[in-house]
Amino acid sequence: MASCGGAGDDGGRSPPAVVYDDLVEVREHAATLQTMLQGSPRVLDMDARELVKGMMAKLSSAMSVFGSTSGGVEASSGRKKRSATASGPHRRSTSRRRSKSPFINMVTARTLNDGKTWRKYGQKYIHASTNPRSYYRCSHKPDQGCQATRQVQESESNPSEYIISYYGQHTCKDPSTFRSLFIQGAADAAPPADCSNLISFTSINGAAASTSTSAFAHCVVKEAVDLHPMLSSRFSNYSSSPPVQEGVSSGSPSPAGHGKFMQHAGGQLVDVIDQRTSPLTVGSAPAEYWPVAGDAGAGMDSFPSPPSPSSLGFMSGSLGGSFGNSIYDDDLFGFDS
């Protein structure tokens, strides 16, 4: 998401302290919002909006602390040059006429992980540019014909940043597509008794916060599934052959599609907190191209792509959280700790 400027001036405090304060503030805002939603038959839109805005800013701030340290580690390995005999009689005969997708957005980010799954299909040194430009297309293009592409180029002024240009809209039915639906579904439903700790951080230490986050993710997903059986069935189909990057736990297939769904969506929601993407600046783009703009992704429709252990590990490592307390945690995280 585009930084909402929530980080602000933290006076040189340590990142954990900043994150903690932000989370506390989010909790307070959430509590206020809860009161408003429950107590008042007619909530003033502006009040609720302001609260949510503040919560989002703080979450962005907290996430940026971690996102800035993770960096965008692009999987690259030294591969031998292919032999010069590649060019030959069997070059493709199909037309290469470009069907350039419309420009959508340009962001500057510290990481390449924007929640979508991309397949790199080219890299090229562009004239008058010292850094190569990498070309990515949506990994769902082969199976769903998604036309979304992006171009990534390392910033010349700041090598730790990437300038990412997006072309074409995602037409794929990536699990991330349903994220806003999850939230909406959960919001529409009466809060279940066993999810009373959804936003109530029952303790002020990081461990409790993490556990609550896990429970939150699970409950929201559960509500979404209950409300939208379609999702479950769709995931059941989807899980037949998901891209490796898609799942949180791609290594251990779940016996039921529902379980698989829980793993996907649960991991996604948790990763909203552990959002590694931290766009710094956002170029002009029509809002309609960003279906969930304004929510946790703020345009960076998020589903964690590489299920990197480190990205989840931060929850239990940096914050000292203890996943596994909940019976659902094993479904969410396949840790071998």
Place this chain on the structure above:
DNA sequence: GTTATTTGACCACA
């Protein structure tokens, strides 16, 4: 064996 990445070649477009 399958999947993802690398990289030179091909080709459209300005």
Place this chain on the structure above:
DNA sequence: TGTGGTCAAATAAC
């Protein structure tokens, strides 16, 4: 004709 975007064989990684 030069530049940039895409293709696809080769190859590494899993």
